[in-house]
Amino acid sequence: MTNNFWIYLLVMAGVTYIVRMLPFVLVKEKIRNKFIISFLYYIPYAVLSVMTIPAIFTSTSETVSAIAGFAVAVVLSYFSGSLLKVAALSCACVYIVEFVMKIV
Numbered sequence: 001m002t003n004n005f006w007i008y009l010l011v012m013a014g015v016t017y018i019v020r021m022l023p024f025v026l027v028k029e030k031i032r033n034k035f036i037i038s039f040l041y042y043i044p045y046a047v048l049s050v051m052t053i054p055a056i057f058t059s060t061s062e063t064v065s066a067i068a069g070f071a072v073a074v075v076l077s078y079f080s081g082s083l084l085k086v087a088a089l090s091c092a093c094v095y096i097v098e099f100v101m102k103i104v
Contacts, residue, residue: 060094062101069094 031037053070060066073090080086 065097
């Protein structure tokens with residue numbers, strides 16, 4: 001069991017290192033193509049969205065409260081830039097909706 005752990009750890013470290021090292025080795029000059037630059041610019045946002053949005057809808061006990069909290073977060077983030085305000089008010093919305101749903 002312990003030997004497998006070290007093998008898995010070494011393989012994972014090697015793969016992670018190779019993925020991070022390859023762009024430095026393969027790309028020698030500055031990227032000038034506007035499509036590639038914009039594509040690479042939006043990759044972190046796309047990956048974060050793909051990881052976060054499914055978790056939003058499965059983290060609450062009711063899907064309705066998740067949708068309400070998500071809607072509040074989208075509207076607040078569109079009109080104000082404060083991350084703390086968006087997070088706090090969307091969590092409060094989820095709490096209120098779940099509380100009301102338990103009463104009714």
